[in-house]
Amino acid sequence: MVPLEDEFGDLVGKSRRGHGLSVEELAAQTGIDAGSLSAFEGYRHDPTREQSDTLAKRLGLDAPKLWEIAADTWAPEAVEPTIAGGLEVQSLWYGPDRVWAYVVGDAASCVLIDAGVPEGDIRAAVGQRELAGVLLTHTHGDHINALGAIVGGTDIPVHMPAEELGAVAGLGGDARPFSDGDVLQAGPGGFKVLHTPGHTAGESCLAVGDAVFVGDALFAGSIGGTNLGVDAFPIHKQTVRDKVLTLPGSTKLFSGHGPQTTVAEELAHNPFF
Numbered sequence: 001m002v003p004l005e006d007e008f009g010d011l012v013g014k015s016r017r018g019h020g021l022s023v024e025e026l027a028a029q030t031g032i033d034a035g036s037l038s039a040f041e042g043y044r045h046d047p048t049r050e051q052s053d054t055l056a057k058r059l060g061l062d063a064p065k066l067w068e069i070a071a072d073t074w075a076p077e078a079v080e081p082t083i084a085g086g087l088e089v090q091s092l093w094y095g096p097d098r099v100w101a102y103v104v105g106d107a108a109s110c111v112l113i114d115a116g117v118p119e120g121d122i123r124a125a126v127g128q129r130e131l132a133g134v135l136l137t138h139t140h141g142d143h144i145n146a147l148g149a150i151v152g153g154t155d156i157p158v159h160m161p162a163e164e165l166g167a168v169a170g171l172g173g174d175a176r177p178f179s180d181g182d183v184l185q186a187g188p189g190g191f192k193v194l195h196t197p198g199h200t201a202g203e204s205c206l207a208v209g210d211a212v213f214v215g216d217a218l219f220a221g222s223i224g225g226t227n228l229g230v231d232a233f234p235i236h237k238q239t240v241r242d243k244v245l246t247l248p249g250s251t252k253l254f255s256g257h258g259p260q261t262t263v264a265e266e267l268a269h270n271p272f273f
C-alpha cells in the first residue's frame, strides 16, 4: 500500500493557508515560534503532543486525529478493488507524480477515471475491452497528462467539470461538461457527480455503487490543498462532509493520491472532519 499522501506538516500548512494565516500570525496566536512552524511544514521537525494539540485547536482540526497522523500510528485498512454491481477497479499508480488513475469496468467495457499515468499502463489495463469514456475529477496536469494520447483522434467521450473545459481544449475526444447531481452513463456504470469545489473550481467526486472516486477533494487522513482561497476552504470541507462522508461507512473511497480508504475510516481518523 502507498503511504499517506500528507504528513503532519502538510495538514498544518493546508489548514493555516485555509484560514488565511501567515506563519508569523499563527506563531503569534499559538505561542509556537515561527521557526518551529516552518520546520513542521518542511518535515524537518516533529511536534510534541502539546504543540500538536495547540495547533489543532487554533486551526479547527480534530486534536486526537491530528496526533495520530503526527505519531504515524494510523493507516487505513486495504480496500477491495470491487464495486457493488459487478464492477472491478484497476488502480494504476504513477510514482513520479504519486498519482492514481483508475480503470473501472466489467468484462466487456470500462471507463478511465483521471488520466495522469503512462499511456501504456492505461492501455494494458483496458486490454481488449471497449474504452467507453474518460471521467475527470478535475484537470490538474498530474491528472490529465496522458489524456491526449488516449483520446486524441477519437470520439471517446470525456466527461468533465463544466468549469474546467478550457483545460482539455485541443486534446481530442468529445468533451462533455457535467454539473453537480448529474448521473453519467459511462460504460457499465452510472456515475453520480458530487461537486466538491475548493481544490479547483470544478473538482468533483464520482459515485458509483458502493464507491466514490474522490480525486483531490479528499485524501486518506487529509484533503487536497484548497487552491481557491480562504473563502473556499469551509466550502471545500463542508461539501465533502455533506456529500461524501454522509454515505454509508463501508463506502470505498478511491483518491487521486495516497491510499484508498472508506467513509468510516475518514470519519474516525481524518483531522479535517
Ligand SMILES: [Fe+2]
Binding pocket: 138, 140, 199, 216, 224
Ligand atoms: Fe489536483
